[in-house]
Amino acid sequence: MPYSQAVDCYDYPQYWDLSFRDETPTECDFFEAAFEQFGEGKFRRVLDLGCGGGRNVVEMAARGFEVIGLDNNDVSLKYLTKRLKRRGLEAEILNADMSDFQIEPPLDAALCTFNTFRHLVSEKDALNHLRSVAQSLRPGGLYILGFHIIPLDAHPDCHERWTAQHGKTKVTTTLKVVRFSRAERREVLRFNLHVRKGDEVLRLKTEYPYRxxxxxxxxxxxxxxxxxxxxxxxxFWYEIDYPVPFDHELSDAVFVLQKKDDA
Structure with a gap:
């Protein structure tokens, strides 16, 4: 069966989230550790940006946080709503552009990991995003932002493959850089998802631009x-006791940003 040629993998959140589900407990443990180590006051109200099918929304809600999941994909948000209901959990679901939003009352923390930030391919959108987050956080609040930094000596070719399984569903994800331009500050990543559910096989392919x-x-x-x-x-090891230098060798970066008290 050939790969689909006009598919948005975000329209298949049950498989996309399964691809990254093994990371979820580690990420959320790190979020809580960062709140404890760098936060000021109690952390309860949390925004997950580009939440997709809501793997972190569900996990943080299960841990007792008041969570808001923000995304602009209706399919993913509908899936998240059903997922929360099935688990008996509550979270606020917001369909919005992550480059232009404001949350009230103010947040204690915002989260955005695994390169979602790099979907904002223009300087204007990236800047508006950071300003929207800053406006929505209370003073002393944290923004945990994770994405790949591209070192100057990085090779433009990249190919990764990993497999995740839950029950009878197995997803093998292949990632490949198909276009890379430092001059345009743009790369295009192709994701192939090979899904097997018992005897049923589904093959999905999508290309996304990243800044x-x-x-x-x-x-x-x-x-x-x-x-x-x-x-x-x-x-991306998410080890709270082992920070890394912000130097020219940094590639897998997770930034703990804090809104200044006088901002």
Missing amino acids: LYTGDEFRSLLRKVPEFEIREVYD
Whole structure:
């Protein structure tokens, strides 16, 4: 069976989220550890940006947080609504553009991991996103932002494959860079999802554009949002006791940003 040629993998949140489900407990443990280590006051009200099918929304709600899931994909949000109902959990679901939103009352924390931020392919959208987050956070609140930094000596070719399984459903995800331009600060990633449910096989293919960032380019962007300061930097191992340098070798970056008290 050939791969579909006109499919948005985000329209299949049950399979997309399954691809990353093994990361969920580790991520959410890290979020809670960061709240404890860097936060000021009690952390309860949390926004998950680009939440998709809501793997982190569901997990954080199960841990007792008041969670808002924001995304602009109706299919994913409908799936999340059913998922919460099935688990007997509550969360607020918001269909909005992550480059233009405001949340009231103010948030204690916002979360955005696994390159969702890089879907904002223009400087304007990325800047508006950071400003929207800053406006929605209370002073002392945290923004945990994870995405790939592209080192200057990085090879443009990239190919990854991993498999996740839950019950009788097995998803093998293949990621490949199909276009890379430093001049345009743009790369296009192709995702192939091979889904097997018993004897049933489904093959999905999607290409998404992502914005490229070097460390210096992200520093430059962040300077335009003076409400934020970097409290610490980590990698995708999510080990709260082992921060990493924000240098030119950094690639898998998780930034703990804090809204300044006087902002």
